[in-house]
Amino acid sequence: MATNGEVKINGNGTATQKSPLRKITTSDKHDGICHDMSAPTVKAQTIDELHSLQKKKSAPSTPNKGIQGAFAAVSEEERQKQQLQSIRGSPNIEMDEHTFMVNRERAVDYLNSLDKVFVNDQFLNWDPENRIKVRIVSARAYHSLFMHNMCIRPTPEELENFGTPDFTIYNAGQFPCNRYTHYMTSSTSIDLNLARREMVILGTQYAGEMKKGLFSVMHYLMPKRQILSLHSGCNMGKDGDVALFFGLSGTGKTTLSTDPNRYLIGDDEHCWTETGVSNIEGGCYAKCIDLSKEKEPDIWNAIKFGTVLENVVFDEHTREVDYVDRSVTENTRASYPIEYIPNAKIPCVGPHPKNVILLACDAFGVLPPVSKLNLAQTMYHFISGYTALVAGTEEGVKEPRATFSACFGAAFIMLHPTKYAAMLAEKMQKHGATGWLVNTGWSGGSYGSGSRIKLAYTRKIIDAIHSGSLLKANYKKTKVFGLEIPTEVEGVPSEILDPVNTWSDKKAYNETLLKLAGLFQNNFTTFTDFKIGKDNKLTEEILAAGPIF
Numbered sequence: 430m431a432t433n434g435e436v437k438i439n440g441n442g443t444a445t446q447k448s449p450l451r452k453i454t455t456s457d458k459h460d461g462i463c464h465d466m467s468a469p470t471v472k473a474q475t476i477d478e479l480h481s482l483q484k485k486k487s488a489p490s491t492p493n494k495g496i497q498g499a500f501a502a503v504s505e506e507e508r509q510k511q512q513l514q515s516i517r518g519s520p521n522i523e524m525d526e527h528t529f530m531v532n533r534e535r536a537v538d539y540l541n542s543l544d545k546v547f548v549n550d551q552f553l554n555w556d557p558e559n560r561i562k563v564r565i566v567s568a569r570a571y572h573s574l575f576m577h578n579m580c581i582r583p584t585p586e587e588l589e590n591f592g593t594p595d596f597t598i599y600n601a602g603q604f605p606c607n608r609y610t611h612y613m614t615s616s617t618s619i620d621l622n623l624a625r626r627e628m629v630i631l632g633t634q635y636a637g638e639m640k641k642g643l644f645s646v647m648h649y650l651m652p653k654r655q656i657l658s659l660h661s662g663c664n665m666g667k668d669g670d671v672a673l674f675f676g677l678s679g680t681g682k683t684t685l686s687t688d689p690n691r692y693l694i695g696d697d698e699h700c701w702t703e704t705g706v707s708n709i710e711g712g713c714y715a716k717c718i719d720l721s722k723e724k725e726p727d728i729w730n731a732i733k734f735g736t737v738l739e740n741v742v743f744d745e746h747t748r749e750v751d752y753v754d755r756s757v758t759e760n761t762r763a764s765y766p767i768e769y770i771p772n773a774k775i776p777c778v779g780p781h782p783k784n785v786i787l788l789a790c791d792a793f794g795v796l797p798p799v800s801k802l803n804l805a806q807t808m809y810h811f812i813s814g815y816t817a818l819v820a821g822t823e824e825g826v827k828e829p830r831a832t833f834s835a836c837f838g839a840a841f842i843m844l845h846p847t848k849y850a851a852m853l854a855e856k857m858q859k860h861g862a863t864g865w866l867v868n869t870g871w872s873g874g875s876y877g878s879g880s881r882i883k884l885a886y887t888r889k890i891i892d893a894i895h896s897g898s899l900l901k902a903n904y905k906k907t908k909v910f911g912l913e914i915p916t917e918v919e920g921v922p923s924e925i926l927d928p929v930n931t932w933s934d935k936k937a938y939n940e941t942l943l944k945l946a947g948l949f950q951n952n953f954t955t956f957t958d959f960k961i962g963k964d965n966k967l968t969e970e971i972l973a974a975g976p977i978f
């Protein structure tokens with residue numbers, strides 16, 4: 430399926446007691462169909478409408494008994510605090526236990542109807558102390574191979590002693606959910622149940638749902654252990670300097686963490702503990718639209734036997750892939766085991782990060798190619814989670830659309846964004862990490878008039894961050910966003926470092942800058958009522974770290 434792969438999880442973090450099924454009462458409509466009238470149907474057409482319905486419902490009152498270990502259910506009070514709908518911008522909605530079971534049974538029945546299913550037993554997290562065991566039951570070899578590549582592969586001995594998994598996925602993606610089932614707005618549903626430790630996939634075959642669903646589970650489990658889960662890429666230099674690359678889909682986490690001069694720790698999902706960083710996964714999931722051997726040799730070479738290519742168009746006779754073809758989707762992908770990258774760091778762990786790079790693909794073309802951030806600015810931009818991509822395939826879409834996704838992962842986070850932000854601030858402070866904002870998007874104008882910043886320039890900028898030379902550069906402060914921008918970066922034309930220079934229409938530049946600043950300000954209004962750190966100082970600084978105009 431050609432989707433962008435953001436997960437929609439209908440989860441429920443509580444255990445439940447089996448309540449007797451409601452009796453089905455049929456309607457008197459004489460159309461030959463048995464209508465279940467025992468509960469009113471959900472009329473919502475959109476996720477927003479569903480959210481509003483959800484808020485009016487009282488929280489399910491289910492006792493939390495019998496769940497042990499990391500999955501221990503939280504108190505009702507705590508649970509209410511953690512309600513997913515309190516996370517603005519989250520595409521997830523809370524689902525009741527009964528509906529979960531309806532979908533689960535549908536998926537399991539479908540899988541049971543097949544001659545064979547595929548079962549993967551694998552691990553998540555290279556940190557052995559905080560590793561979980563996952564089982565993936567799927568109908569298609571494609572899904573099984575994908576997870577074989579993406580999760581950590583056990584040794585034959587580890588497989589022998591695998592035991593009971595901590596979490597199980599039932600992937601019945603070829604089979605739709607039933608649109609008469611409560612909450613279903615389409616034939617696609619990805620349901621996550623933390624109490625049962627299960628995930629059910631119906632009606633989508635986008636493989637990314639499995640990995641991102643498990644990532645959501647980690648976003649719940651890890652913070653409970655004071656471990657920060659991160660939607661970021663991660664690599665390490667020869668001297669052991671670690672960099673994190675945060676960013677929404679398509680901003681460059683995979684591309685920039687895959688760097689021939691550095692060790693790859695991982696491209697998408699990490700944990701930051703008391704001892705350092707660890708990759709959650711055992712593979713990478715690279716976008717391959719317009720992939721070229723010259724610009725991205727490591728990713729190009731990783732596409733070989735064993736790699737799963739998704740949604741690409743290829744010649745059926747020569748089997749040659751046309752990476753430029755976007756007729757299926759822009760979101761073409763390659764999934765390969767991390768060891769397909771020659772300089773992967775195995776085991777995928779490293780020391781505390783030195784640089785925290787926030788990536789934004791600014792299709793408005795007003796954010797500088799690179800800015801040095803103070804801690805408060807880093808938090809402001811981390812909580813904002815901005816990017817603006819352009820709909821590449823939709824005709825007539827000329828205006829960039831801003832996306833704000835808290836912590837660069839509103840779809841995956843399970844707690845309030847400020848909880849993750851507070852942990853990040855504490856860790857960055859403690860280990861003296863520097864924050865950076867890198868625009869991998871447009872320069873010289875917005876989408877339509879300007880062009881995307883050359884990957885070669887972005888790589889030079891990243892090189893200068895890694896080497897420490899950028900820290901020592903001369904800086905000036907930009908108007909409105911108040912960002913510190915360097916006057917020179919080796920290998921990058923100096924005039925592009927301040928975006929105002931690259932726009933021929935200065936009036937349009939100023940208007941676009943103010944427009945984007947307004948969008949930032951508007952988005953941040955939900956976060957004015959929070960506290961980060963022990964006193965109010967950092968909180969006040971974060972609130973002041975946004976655009977001023």
Ligand SMILES: Nc1ncnc2c1ncn2[C@@H]1O[C@H](COP(=O)(O)OP(=O)(O)O)[C@@H](O)[C@H]1O
Binds near residue numbers: 678680869884885
């Ligand atoms: N200046 C740039 N910096 C980073 N990526 C760029 C740049 N210009 C073009 N690209 C392309 O943008 C895409 C970034 O996607 P990817 O690295 O997969 O993002 P993510 O892992 O964050 O989803 C790649 O296809 C890459 O080739």
Ligand SMILES: C=C(OP(=O)(O)O)C(=O)O
Binds near residue numbers: 683
């Ligand atoms: C795996 C995905 O993430 P990203 O685009 O961040 O690499 C995805 O969107 O399906």
Ligand SMILES: [Ca+2]
Binds near residue numbers: 433677678
């Ligand atoms: Ca994504």
Ligand SMILES: [Mn+2]
Binds near residue numbers: 682714716
């Ligand atoms: Mn990626």
